[in-house]
Amino acid sequence: MDKEKRTIYVDADSCPVKEEVLLLAAQYKVPTTFVSSYAHQLTLPAFVEQVTVDTDKEAVDLYVMNQVKKGDICVTQDHALASLLLAKGTLVLSPKGYLFKEETIQQLLDFRFLSQKERRMGGRTKGPKAFTKKDRQFFLENLEKIIKK
Structure with a gap:
């Protein structure tokens, strides 16, 4: 994909790296x-598209799932969303700089499931x-590397 046509999508409700x-x-x-719910009002520069859901x-x-295209970049800490976006050919980066990969996403989802199960059981x-x-x-550093590719 032509890097000039890429879009960065940000799961912005609780994203700690908005400024970066x-x-x-x-x-x-x-x-x-930047995509957020109307419960999270954001003040963003004019060059950024802001979508409120x-x-x-x-x-x-x-919203993000329906908009991203192959080669786009998404910043999210949601493992389930990351797994769906990877299947679409989207580059997915966590706010901590971790690039989600097809080879490791299932392990992250399994760990999340087991943790949820443990909490439900008290x-x-x-x-x-x-x-x-x-x-x-x-x-x-990692977002800049992805953008430059």
Whole structure:
């Protein structure tokens, strides 16, 4: 895919790297769309398309799924959305800079399922590790590599 025709989609409701996406999108002039529910009002620069959807649990995911094309980039921490986007040929990057891959997504989904099952049975599971400056820098570096390809 021609990198000039790529779009960056951001699952923006709880995305901690909005500023980094905006920085690189502006620097490389990449069309960018932030998708969030109307419960999360965002203030974005004019060059960014902002899409506001209903607060339904999967509304952002459904919008992104229906819009992305092969070769587009999506920033999300949702493993289920990532697995669906990978099948469409989308490059999917977590806010911590992890590039989701077909070879490893099933393991992530299995772990998520087992954790949910444990919580439903009254058990406790560890949450995600705290977001760090190192995570932010790793994300920035990896998103820039993807954009440059």
